[in-house]
Amino acid sequence: MSNIEDDTDAQSQREIVITLILKAPREVVFQAWTDPKHIAQWWGPKGFTTRVIEMDVRPGGKWRYVMTGPDGREYPAKGVFREIVPFERIVTSDEFDEGFEKVVNADLPKGMFV
Numbered sequence: 001m002s003n004i005e006d007d008t009d010a011q012s013q014r015e016i017v018i019t020l021i022l023k024a025p026r027e028v029v030f031q032a033w034t035d036p037k038h039i040a041q042w043w044g045p046k047g048f049t050t051r052v053i054e055m056d057v058r059p060g061g062k063w064r065y066v067m068t069g070p071d072g073r074e075y076p077a078k079g080v081f082r083e084i085v086p087f088e089r090i091v092t093s094d095e096f097d098e099g100f101e102k103v104v105n106a107d108l109p110k111g112m113f114v
Helices: 004-014 026-034 036-042
Strands: 049-055 062-068 074-085 089-096
Touching: 026 036, 026 089, 036 049
Parallel strands: none
Antiparallel strands: 049 062, 062 074, 074 089
């Protein structure tokens, strides 16, 4: 049986915190994360394009994107919005979607929270 303290310690050992300060109004940053036309402009590595398949911006709402690499390979991703506080906070899961294993043959993590 797992101990909650052990689980918390194990999680904190796997946690990576990245902070980025943007010189933009909160409203603009929120829109960049919640408007499909903006997601398509910045999501994914340099040189990739992104297509938004689904985007339901509300707690419990799902999103699905497909990133396409310069070589034409498609990398599907998905998530569920956990928390939405307009202009302040977005919490979502982020994981590989069905079909990802066809383009990447690696032991990858099952997902993360953003």
